[in-house]
Amino acid sequence: MPLLIRNGCVYDPLNGIDGEVMDIIVDGGKIVEEAHGGETKVIDASGMLVMPGGIDIHAHIAGSEVNAGRLLRPEDHAVDFEAKTRVTRSGVGRSIPSTFTTGYRYARMGYTMLCNPSMPPLEARHTHEELDDTPIVDKATYPLLGDWWFTLEYLSRDEIEECAAHVAWMISATKGYAIKIVNPGGIEAWGYGRNVKDLDDPVPNFNVTPREIIRGLCRINILLDLPHTIHVHTNRLGQPGNYATTIETMDCVRDLAEKDEPIIHITHCQFSAFKGDDWTTLRSGAEEISKYVNRSRHVTLDMGQVVFTDTTTMTADGPWQYTLYELSGNKWINHDVETETGSGIVPFRYRRKSYVHAVMWSIGLELALLIDDPWRIYLTTDHPNGAPFTTYPRIISWLMSAEAREKTLKRINSKAACRSLLPSIDREYTFSEIAIITRAGQAGALGLKWKGHLGVGADADIAIYNIDPKRIDPSKDYMEVRRAFMNAAYTIKSGEIVAVNGRIVKSSMGRTIWVDAEKSPRIDAELHRRAHEDLKRKFREYWTVEFENYMIQEDYLHSSMRMTPGGDKRSNTQ
Amino acid sequence: MNLKVWEGNRRKNLGDLFDIKVESEGVKDEIELHIIGDLRKVRMIGAEMTGGAIIIHGDVGMHLGEGMTGGSIIVQGDVDSWAGCMMKGGKIEIHGSVGDYLAAPYRGSRRGMTGGSIIVHGDVGNEAGCYMRGGTIKIHGDAGEFAGIHMQGGEILIMGNSHGRPGASMVKGKIAICGHVSSVLPTFTIEDLREKVKICGERIEGQFYLFEGDHAEGGSGRLYISRDRNPQLRSYERYL
Structure with a gap:
């Protein structure tokens, strides 16, 4: 269903929008000029702060290391647990939450994309299995x-x-x-x-x-x-x-x-x-x-x-x-x-x-x-x-x-x-600068041209916080700011409302974004062949895993989004 | 009456599960609560309590008085495991026996009992006083294995026998055993032979070996063991 976010105070630094009151229209998981057909759901965002969905460039959220941490710390689970609801699954963990809880908690804060920064290649399968179990957000590793x-x-x-x-x-x-x-x-x-x-x-x-x-x-x-x-x-x-x-x-x-x-x-x-x-x-x-x-x-x-x-x-x-x-x-x-x-x-x-x-x-x-x-x-x-x-x-x-x-x-x-x-x-920091260091800048650094902004064609990942930048002075009302960023009034992921006032209302599945680096035009067929031969030989000599079993097939991922290196990255928009 | 409690995975009113009778209105922290019935599967009674008294007529389930900071609990029966776990203050007196992990912290945590006192008239299970940092535990009966494991402070007095490995990995604190212990861990060294021990506010006459350890942890915990009841430890005396 198309969405209309009305009268929000928008901070979209990549498009040079700094606290302008405007409408945003979402259709088909993208931000659009105008919606095509169907009934439009309207979110009244007047007196609220609208930003692109948050992006975390570096957070250990999945994989063998994180999971070993969970095993090491039962006491971390005892102090923090969430019961299941009609929409969400139960989970535990304060510093190392279980996968589902990780996804929910990020979504509650208005985050929609996470990067898991340290994956031992051998443990990639495990990492992707956990990323597949991290709901709502998009992931990269x-x-x-x-x-x-x-x-x-x-x-x-x-x-x-x-x-x-x-x-x-x-x-x-x-x-x-x-x-x-x-x-x-x-x-x-x-x-x-x-x-x-x-x-x-x-x-x-x-x-x-x-x-x-x-x-x-x-x-x-x-x-x-x-x-x-x-x-x-x-x-x-x-x-x-x-x-x-x-x-x-x-x-x-x-x-x-x-x-x-x-x-x-x-x-x-x-x-x-x-x-x-x-x-x-x-x-x-x-x-x-x-x-x-x-x-x-x-x-x-x-x-x-x-x-x-x-x-x-x-x-x-x-x-x-x-x-x-x-x-x-x-x-x-x-x-x-x-x-x-x-x-x-x-x-x-x-x-x-x-x-x-x-x-x-x-x-x-x-x-x-x-x-x-x-x-x-x-x-x-x-x-x-x-x-x-x-x-x-x-x-x-x-x-x-x-x-x-x-x-x-x-x-x-x-x-x-x-x-x-x-x-x-x-x-x-101003709200605009906060939007940069939590979303826009990270999208730029990651080369994700269809994320981190609210321009037409961008992914409809949007966070709406219940705070009025026109009314509030963040240097004095910092507790208000803290409270607002803790639980987004609305989190929208791929055009769907997933969280409302800190409550998860829909547990969707995000995508795993990866780069098919082998398709780089700079690696010619001969180099490609030599590398494969060398790897196969060395796998026999050094690894406990066979070359063929090591690779993760694309269809192993729950929802794969392949990027090819080089060229205009915007063309990868799905 | 309408206090919410969990029964299995369902939320219930306390009044649905118990008959509640109020005899007189009291000031908070001076309330005396009597609980009567088969409470063997009821957990967390008196958890986080700050004052007043709870008197339980019967046996009780796990996590009795977890994390309590004040007040007192008296049990006229047996108690399951994790009694007084992570206790910070107050008093628990148990007239029957207790399961494992008396006053211990949750799995993985190192924050055990920090204050208050526990008196057990019967026996206790394994790992009593795990990661204990303060307060006192007095056990009139026997203690299972690993009494005072990882202890970092506080005092444990065992009037009965110990089933072995008392004070394993302890770094500080005091344990006294008046009954029989088959052996002392090799990472403890004998320091002295004492004529009496002062522990848990009491003065206990009789000869006690004083051991120090656990040296595997670089610890300086003190372990007192009765000489009379443990003739098998005589060989240590030549090191004195």
């Missing part, structure tokens, strides 16, 4: 390719095209979306109980350095013309003094930028912006990083904000998780994935009164506030590493109100509060 033996092998010989053919095969075979790099070289070194010290520390048994891995994969990403950039979790993440490594990481690909477009995404940057020599002298490196970002065009970031709460940390970065285990003394899981990657999981509680945790809280907000261009920093918590995604409304209220930040600053560790840069920052 990034395979971990930075420590894959073939990447290391080919990059050590600087055979970019050969490596690109392998990487393309892997993205297509695992139905992935982008190249994820986690602690390049460090995970491989962790197999021997070691880590890499910096960008030029060679990886054991492979004559290659992290710098070469990042540069190589960045060149491959450009060569294949993938919609997203490389998605990098930096070396030395979580170690004091790592901000320098982060800047070096961004700088090491600077010369590869041909156009005025980003070519590298530094994810959960807060964890990579530590200054100081050890935990007691820890300071914020947000100023240096934002200075660098403000004068470069080739980088995008996401926050990785910490919120003081009990959560579960999980990443492919084994050595960092070992450090966390040592710091917390908590139970933990450590895992090695054959030729591909590793991982670790540790429950963690961020405490207001802890100096280190309070500094981390401050760094995330400083980054978001000191980077001038909101199009290049996105709101994430690295769910569930910094905090569960359900804390986004709180983070929005901190970004929109210096008073809200002030209030929290008073309650945190006093030494950390003294050293925080936040009191010196007056900047307050």
